[in-house]
Amino acid sequence: MNTITLQADSGRTIEFTNEIKASGAMKDVYFSPDRTYAVGVFRDKASAELKERMREIVTRYRANLFDQDGGKFWQQHFCWPTDIVCHNGRLGVVAPFFDKDFFFEHGSKNNDMLNIRGKDKEGKWFASASNREKFLDPREKGNWLTHLKICLSIARAVRRLHMAGLAHSDLSYKNVLVDPTKGRACLIDIDGLVVPGKYPPDVAGTPDFIAPEVIATQHLDKTDPNRALPSRLTDRHALAVLIYMYLFYRHPLRGAKVFDPDPVRDEELGMGTHALFVEHPSDAGNRVRRTDLRPQALPWGDPAERPYTMAGPLLKDLFDKAFITGLHTPDDRPSAADWENALVRTLDMIQPCSARCDIGWYVFDNSRSPVCPHCGTPYRGKLPVLNLYSSRTSGQYRPDNHRLMVWDGQSLFPWHADRSLYPNEHLEDRHKHRVGYFQFHDGDWHLVNEGLQGMKDITGCRDIPVGGSVTLADSKQILLSGGQAGRLVQVQMAGS
Amino acid sequence: MRRLLVYVLLDTSGSMQGEPIEAVNAGMETLVGALRQDPYALETVHLTVITFDADARTVVPLARLEDVVLPRITTPRSGPTHLGLALEMLGRQATQDIVKGTDSVKGDWAPFLFVMTDGKPSDIERYNAQCAEIKKLGFAQIIGCAAGPKAREEDLRQICDSVVRLDTMDTAAFGKLFQWVSAVIAHGSKSQGIAGAAELPAPPPEINVVF
Numbered sequence: 001m002n003t004i005t006l007q008a009d010s011g012r013t014i015e016f017t018n019e020i021k022a023s024g025a026m027k028d029v030y031f032s033p034d035r036t037y038a039v040g041v042f043r044d045k046a047s048a049e050l051k052e053r054m055r056e057i058v059t060r061y062r063a064n065l066f067d068q069d070g071g072k073f074w075q076q077h078f079c080w081p082t083d084i085v086c087h088n089g090r091l092g093v094v095a096p097f098f099d100k101d102f103f104f105e106h107g108s109k110n111n112d113m114l115n116i117r118g119k120d121k122e123g124k125w126f127a128s129a130s131n132r133e134k135f136l137d138p139r140e141k142g143n144w145l146t147h148l149k150i151c152l153s154i155a156r157a158v159r160r161l162h163m164a165g166l167a168h169s170d171l172s173y174k175n176v177l178v179d180p181t182k183g184r185a186c187l188i189d190i191d192g193l194v195v196p197g198k199y200p201p202d203v204a205g206t207p208d209f210i211a212p213e214v215i216a217t218q219h220l221d222k223t224d225p226n227r228a229l230p231s232r233l234t235d236r237h238a239l240a241v242l243i244y245m246y247l248f249y250r251h252p253l254r255g256a257k258v259f260d261p262d263p264v265r266d267e268e269l270g271m272g273t274h275a276l277f278v279e280h281p282s283d284a285g286n287r288v289r290r291t292d293l294r295p296q297a298l299p300w301g302d303p304a305e306r307p308y309t310m311a312g313p314l315l316k317d318l319f320d321k322a323f324i325t326g327l328h329t330p331d332d333r334p335s336a337a338d339w340e341n342a343l344v345r346t347l348d349m350i351q352p353c354s355a356r357c358d359i360g361w362y363v364f365d366n367s368r369s370p371v372c373p374h375c376g377t378p379y380r381g382k383l384p385v386l387n388l389y390s391s392r393t394s395g396q397y398r399p400d401n402h403r404l405m406v407w408d409g410q411s412l413f414p415w416h417a418d419r420s421l422y423p424n425e426h427l428e429d430r431h432k433h434r435v436g437y438f439q440f441h442d443g444d445w446h447l448v449n450e451g452l453q454g455m456k457d458i459t460g461c462r463d464i465p466v467g468g469s470v471t472l473a474d475s476k477q478i479l480l481s482g483g484q485a486g487r488l489v490q491v492q493m494a495g496s
Numbered sequence: 497m498r499r500l501l502v503y504v505l506l507d508t509s510g511s512m513q514g515e516p517i518e519a520v521n522a523g524m525e526t527l528v529g530a531l532r533q534d535p536y537a538l539e540t541v542h543l544t545v546i547t548f549d550a551d552a553r554t555v556v557p558l559a560r561l562e563d564v565v566l567p568r569i570t571t572p573r574s575g576p577t578h579l580g581l582a583l584e585m586l587g588r589q590a591t592q593d594i595v596k597g598t599d600s601v602k603g604d605w606a607p608f609l610f611v612m613t614d615g616k617p618s619d620i621e622r623y624n625a626q627c628a629e630i631k632k633l634g635f636a637q638i639i640g641c642a643a644g645p646k647a648r649e650e651d652l653r654q655i656c657d658s659v660v661r662l663d664t665m666d667t668a669a670f671g672k673l674f675q676w677v678s679a680v681i682a683h684g685s686k687s688q689g690i691a692g693a694a695e696l697p698a699p700p701p702e703i704n705v706v707f
Contacts (some may be wrong), residue, residue, distance in 0.1 A: 131539065
C-alpha cells in the first residue's frame with residue numbers, strides 16, 4: 001500500500017496510506033501511517049464556498065476555540081480539523097485520530113461475537129435498549145453516572161459552538177463518539193459547521209435527529225424562505241434527542257402511533273409536522289406499546305417502566321421544553337447552556353444504588369426513603385442532602401435550586417462553596433481540587449474541611465477550621481466559605 | 497422497530513463453479529459480518545437468501561441479522577440459470593413476509609433486493625413475466641450485479657434500478673461488492689444531503705456502476 005504525501009495549506013506535510021478506511025456521506029477517509037490523524041477526502045469537487053468554509057474552520061474558528069483561555073479543556077470535547085489539503089483535485093480535511101477511549105476494548109458479548117473490538121464506539125450501540133442488552137459486553141456499558149457525564153460533555157461542546165455563533169448542523173450518534181466506561185464524549189465531523197448568513201448548511205441531518213420543521217419543509221427548494229434548514233435551533237432539537245437517548249436508550253418520538261400506512265410518509269409525519277412525544281403527559285396518542293418491543297428492549301424500551309421523570313426535576317423540565325412546548329416551536333427549545341447547567345446540578349443529585357446494581361446510580365427523587373428505580377433496592381442508611389443557598393445582599397440567603405447528595409466518596413468542590421465559580425472551561429487549575437469530603441463514622445455523617453476558609457457551623461455557632469469537621473444533622477446550617485460569594489447549606493436528612 | 501427486509505438472489509448455475517462460488521461464499525460472510533457491526537442494521541435488517549440454477553432454493557429463510565446462519569453455497573456441475581423461477585419464489589415469499597402498514601400497525605420499510613448473476617436467465621419468458629410482478633411489490637431498491645464477462649447487463653436492467661459490473665470473479669472483487677452492498681443497506685442511518693434524494697453510496701473503484 002503506497003503512501004501519499006501532500007503539503008497542507010498551512011505548509012505542514014500530510015501523509016496518508018492510500019486505502020479507504022471508511023466512507024461517509026460525502027467523504028472517503030484515509031489514515032496517516034502512524035495513525036495520529038485521518039484525512040477525509042470529499043468525493044465530489046468542492047465548491048469555492050466549501051473550501052472557504054473549511055479554511056475558516058481550520059484557521060480562524062480553530063484558533064478562537066483552542067488558542068484561548070480554556071483551550072486545552074476543549075481538546076477532549078472535539079475532534080477538530082487541523083489542516084486542509086488537495087488530493088487529485090479533491091478537497092481533503094485533516095483531523096486528529098480519535099482517542100483510544102473511543103474504540104471498543106472488549107466489544108460485544110461472548111468473546112466479541114460481532115467482531116467489533118477495536119471499532120469506534122458509535123453512539124447507537126449505547127442508545128438502543130436491545131443493542132445494549134443483547135450484544136454489548138457489560139464492561140463497555142458504563143452506568144448512569146457515566147451516561148449523565150456523556151450528556152454533559154455533549155451539551156458543553158454544543159454550547160461552546162453556539163457561543164461562537166456556529167451550528168454543528170448534523171448532531172447524531174454517528175457524529176458524537178462516546179465512551180461510557182469513562183463518561184466522555186467527543187464531537188466529530190465538524191466540517192458541516194453552519195455560520196448563519198455566511199455558510200449555509202449542506203446536510204439536512206441524520207434520521208432520528210432532524211428537527212420536525214426541517215423534515216416538514218424538506219420538499220421545498222432550499223432557497224425557499226419557508227424551508228427550514230439546520231441551525232442552532234435545530235441543533236437544540238438534536239441535542240435534546242441525544243440526551244434523551246443516552247439516558248433512556250429509546251427515541252422520544254418513536255411510539256406506536258401510525259401517521260400513515262406508507263412507511264416513508266409515516267416517518268415524514270411522525271418525525272415532522274405530527275411529531276408527538278411518546279411521554280406527553282396529556283396526549284397519549286403516541287405511547288410505546290409494550291407488545292411491540294422485543295423482550296430484550298425491556299425495561300428501558302418501555303417509558304411506563306422507565307419514565308423520563310427519573311432524570312430528576314431539572315432535566316424533566318428541559319425535556320418538557322424540548323419535546324412538548326418546543327417541539328414545534330424552535331425558539332422555545334432549551335439551549336445547550338440550559339442543558340449543561342441542569343446536568344451539572346443533576347450530577348450533584350445522583351446517588352449510588354445500595355445494591356450496586358448494573359445501572360448503579362440514580363437521581364434523588366426528593367423522597368424521604370429513596371428506592372433505586374433500576375433494581376428496587378431501598379437506600380440503606382442515612383442520606384444527608386445539602387441544599388445550597390447563596391446571598392446577593394448581605395445576610396440574606398436564597399435557594400440556588402441546587403442540591404448535593406452525600407454518599408461515601410462524595411466530594412465538596414470550590415464551585416459548591418463559592419457561587420462565583422462554575423465547573424466549566426474557565427475554572428482555574430487551583431479550583432479543580434476537592435476542598436472537603438464526607439465521612440461516615442460512628443453512625444453519623446461528617447463533613448471534613450480540607451481547604452475552605454471561613455467555614456462555619458451556623459447552628460452550632462462555631463468555626464470549622466481547615467482540618468476540622470462538622471457532623472451533619474437535620475436542618476443544620478453550615479456556611480461553606482467566607483466572603484461575599486460563599487454559600488450556605490441547609491442539611492436535610494433522608495434515608496433510614 | 498420497523499423492519500428492513502433484504503433479499504439476496506445468488507446465481508449458482510454451473511458456470512459459477514470453482515473460484516466464483518467460493519468467492520460468493522466468502523462475500524456473503526463479509527456482508528453479514530459487516531452488517532452485524534452496524535448497530536442500526538442489527539435493529540432493523542432481516543435477511544433472506546435465495547439461490548438459483550436449474551432450481552430455486554431458499555438457503556437462508558427470513559431471519560433477523562443476528563440469527564442468520566449462512567450455509568455453504570454449492571453449485572451443480574452444469575445447468576441453466578433459472579432466474580425467472582427464483583423471482584417467482586421471491587415474489588411469493590416477499591408477499592407473505594412484508595408487513596404492510598395499517599391504521600394501527602407500523603409497516604416494514606420498503607425492502608431491498610440484490611440480484612447477482614454471471615450469465616443470463618435461461619427461462620427468459622418466465623423472467624420477463626416475473627420482472628413485471630416484482631416491480632409491483634414496491635422494493636425501495638433493486639440492485640443487480642453482473643459478474644464476469646458473460647453476464648448480461650441488459651437483462652438485469654429490466655428489473656434493477658441500478659446495475660453494477662464486476663469484471664473479475666475472485667474473492668477480492670466479491671468481497672468489495674458485498675462490502676458495498678452492506679453500505680447500501682446501512683445507508684438509511686447516515687447523514688442526508690440538503691437535496692434530499694437518497695443516493696447510493698459510491699461503489700469502490702473495482703466495481704463499475706452501469707445504471
